[in-house]
Amino acid sequence: xxxxxxxxxxxxxxxxxxxxxxxxxxxxxxxxxxxxxxxxxxxxxxxxxxxxxxxxxxxxxxxxxxxxxxxxxxxxxxxxxxxxxxxxxxxxxxxxxxxxxxxxxxxxxxxxxxxxxxxxxxxxxxxxxxxxxxxxxxxxxxxxx
Numbered sequence: 001x002x003x004x005x006x007x008x009x010x011x012x013x014x015x016x017x018x019x020x021x022x023x024x025x026x027x028x029x030x031x032x033x034x035x036x037x038x039x040x041x042x043x044x045x046x047x048x049x050x051x052x053x054x055x056x057x058x059x060x061x062x063x064x065x066x067x068x069x070x071x072x073x074x075x076x077x078x079x080x081x082x083x084x085x086x087x088x089x090x091x092x093x094x095x096x097x098x099x100x101x102x103x104x105x106x107x108x109x110x111x112x113x114x115x116x117x118x119x120x121x122x123x124x125x126x127x128x129x130x131x132x133x134x135x136x137x138x139x140x141x142x143x144x145x
Contacts, residue, residue: 015056017049019074021081047077047087 023043057063080088 012053015051015053017051017070017074019047019077019087021045021047021078021087023085025082045081045087047081 021044023045057066077087080086
């Protein structure tokens with residue numbers, strides 16, 4: 001990340017910090033939810049902050065300190081989330097965050113049925129593509145035999 005940040009100073013506009021919290025501390029589990037037939041949707045909360053790239057330190061030592069502060073904030077955010085069920089409404093103030101940092105929280109509903117349908121679509125799509133590729137290879141093989 002450090003080298004990418006230095007290399008893309010002119011094209012990098014924002015750095016997005018994402019923190020994910022699972023209701024009751026339990027993420028979606030494939031075996032329990034899909035295979036066993038537990039259709040109860042799991043709630044996932046996503047908290048993100050958008051930092052303007054210009055406010056992020058450029059020196060390696062300052063950037064390292066800034067990253068450690070972000071991880072400490074993540075720990076505080078997750079601690080608050082698992083105690084209350086919601087992310088804090090205000091951004092925790094780190095020593096380097098500026099006033100133009102934007103914070104948002106969104107609730108994401110995740111359904112096992114939707115996950116199963118998406119996986120079925122991708123599996124069927126993969127088989128269809130393999131079938132087409134094999135048919136094309138067989139056609140060209142028949143031309144040379």
